Amino acid sequence: xxxQFDEISRKAAAGTLSDEEREWLANHLREHPERRADLEWxxxxxxxxxxxxxxxxxxxxxxxxxxxxxxxxxxxxxxxxPPAVSTKRAAKRGPGLLDRxxxxxxxxxxxxxxxxxxxxxxxxxxxxxxxxxxxxxxxRDDSAxxxxxxxxxxxxxxxxxxxxxxxxESELRRALADIGGEIVGGPGQIGVxxxxxxxxxxxxxxxxxxxxxxTELVEVLGNGR
Amino acid sequence: xxxxxxxxxxxxRTFAGCAMAVVAVxxxxxxxxxxxxLIGNAAYPDAPLRNPLNDVREVAASLRALGFSxxxxxxxxxxxxxxxxxxxxxxxxxxxxxxxxxxxHGLQMRGHSYLLPVGVRIESExxxxxxxxxxxxxxxxxxxxEKGANVVIIDACRVHPMFSTRTRKMWAxxxxxxxxxxxxxxxxxxxxRPGQVARDGDGDISVYTRHLTRxxxxxxxxxxxxxxxxxxxxxxxxxxxxxxxxxSSDLSGELCFRPDAKGQCGRAP
Numbered sequence: 138x139x140x141q142f143d144e145i146s147r148k149a150a151a152g153t154l155s156d157e158e159r160e161w162l163a164n165h166l167r168e169h170p171e172r173r174a175d176l177e178w179x180x181x182x183x184x185x186x187x188x189x190x191x192x193x194x195x196x197x198x199x200x201x202x203x204x205x206x207x208x209x210x211x212x213x214x215x216x217x218x219p220p221a222v223s224t225k226r227a228a229k230r231g232p233g234l235l236d237r238x239x240x241x242x243x244x245x246x247x248x249x250x251x252x253x254x255x256x257x258x259x260x261x262x263x264x265x266x267x268x269x270x271x272x273x274x275x276x277r278d279d280s281a282x283x284x285x286x287x288x289x290x291x292x293x294x295x296x297x298x299x300x301x302x303x304x305x306e307s308e309l310r311r312a313l314a315d316i317g318g319e320i321v322g323g324p325g326q327i328g329v330x331x332x333x334x335x336x337x338x339x340x341x342x343x344x345x346x347x348x349x350x351x352t353e354l355v356e357v358l359g360n361g362r
Numbered sequence: 363x364x365x366x367x368x369x370x371x372x373x374x375r376t377f378a379g380c381a382m383a384v385v386a387v388x389x390x391x392x393x394x395x396x397x398x399x400l401i402g403n404a405a406y407p408d409a410p411l412r413n414p415l416n417d418v419r420e421v422a423a424s425l426r427a428l429g430f431s432x433x434x435x436x437x438x439x440x441x442x443x444x445x446x447x448x449x450x451x452x453x454x455x456x457x458x459x460x461x462x463x464x465x466x467h468g469l470q471m472r473g474h475s476y477l478l479p480v481g482v483r484i485e486s487e488x489x490x491x492x493x494x495x496x497x498x499x500x501x502x503x504x505x506x507x508e509k510g511a512n513v514v515i516i517d518a519c520r521v522h523p524m525f526s527t528r529t530r531k532m533w534a535x536x537x538x539x540x541x542x543x544x545x546x547x548x549x550x551x552x553x554x555r556p557g558q559v560a561r562d563g564d565g566d567i568s569v570y571t572r573h574l575t576r577x578x579x580x581x582x583x584x585x586x587x588x589x590x591x592x593x594x595x596x597x598x599x600x601x602x603x604x605x606x607x608x609x610s611s612d613l614s615g616e617l618c619f620r621p622d623a624k625g626q627c628g629r630a631p
Binding site: 297299325326327328329353354356 | 444447448451452455495496499500503506508
């Protein structure tokens with residue numbers, strides 16, 4: 138009984154009652170006047186729903202979405218296209234270097250703009266890293282390591298010696314071995330050697346070298362300097 | 363009798379020979395106190411110069427007049443030039459004053475100055491080391507001699523076609539000579555500033571050498587620092603400051619080209 142009332146009540150609210158149903162409803166309300174409030178509530182709810190539905194756009198959902206996409210695409214094309222009417226200066230300037238570079242990357246390499254920016258950022262980071270390493274390399278001064286850290290000025294008991302032009306290398310070696318000397322500098326174009334005497338009397342070594350007859354010049358440079 | 367004459371002749375000849383030998387040894391032992399080595403190179407096949415030989419002759423005459431023992435060479439090739447310099451450095455160690463004068467082409471590379479012999483072609487930086495005479499080493503070796511003072515005069519900064527910008531391939535090799543700081547006991551005089559080019563001159567001798575020899579004739583008693591200042595003033599005045607001679611001196615004592623009887627130098631007027 139209640140189910141029938143509910144159904145007929147909804148139809149009454151929607152305004153779709155048949156004559157038979159309208160008669161049944163009238164009889165039922167006479168017998169149960171308390172149900173009239175339910176019927177009025179259903180009618181009010183129906184009216185409210187009608188208002189809500191009327192406020193909604195008439196387009197179904199998919200059609201509305203398609204229209205929105207078309208409108209968005211049209212707006213994007215309008216922004217990308219060069220302005221139909223522009224100032225002379227703007228027309229002459231054209232797209233900027235960055236834009237052309239970006240277009241070139243996008244067209245030839247297929248990189249998206251974000252990917253390009255990421256690549257540029259990576260290059261900048263690498264350049265910075267290389268710069269820091271180069272600066273540290275300069276600061277470390279490896280040239281001193283490559284050239285040898287020893288003082289280039291020979292030290293110790295030294296003789297300045299020029300051997301005769303016709304002296305053979307074996308004679309030169311023998312003369313140096315005789316005084317316990319080693320070559321620590323020279324010869325340049327003038328042909329002067331710096332010879333360090335390891336031990337013993339420097340002047341006696343010089344005298345022995347002169348007496349050997351292999352030299353043109355033997356000078357004592359003092360006891361080191 | 364004949365034997366006695368032969369014996370007497372032998373004794374006389376032997377005595378005379380010994381006497382001559384003693385004189386020669388004495389002369390050799392008494393080395394000249396002021397010696398000069400002069401080199402003028404002009405006959406460069408690709409860049410001949412007109413004046414260096416005249417320059418050397420003019421300087422030689424001026425120095426001889428001042429009592430210098432002068433050895434002059436012209437158009438030395440590489441081996442000759444190096445050997446000449448070597449012998450001078452080794453053979454002049456007892457002299458009171460050693461003077462080296464060079465006129466010709468020169469160049470610099472990495473802070474060293476090099477003198478160009480005739481008959482060589484410089485096409486690379488390696489050539490510079492192998493085919494030139496190292497002026498920097500010359501100065502260093504002279505200054506290492508404990509006795510005496512050294513004067514090195516280089517009129518060598520003349521224009522060479524190797525420095526044409528179109529054919530320039532040797533980046534480290536530069537025109538002119540490098541600034542050569544005089545070591546102890548040495549005066550180094552260049553005909554122009556380091557890295558600049560000197561003029562060969564329109565006359566028979568270079569502008570620098572003309573003022574150098576003029577000062578040697580007119581004011582040899584001046585201390586060398588004042589003397590070279592006088593030379594510089596003359597060159598600057600004649601060239602309108604386009605060529606400015608340059609000197610570096612590290613003498614502890616006084617030195618002049620003709621000291622008075624007491625060994626003192628004169629004063630500037």
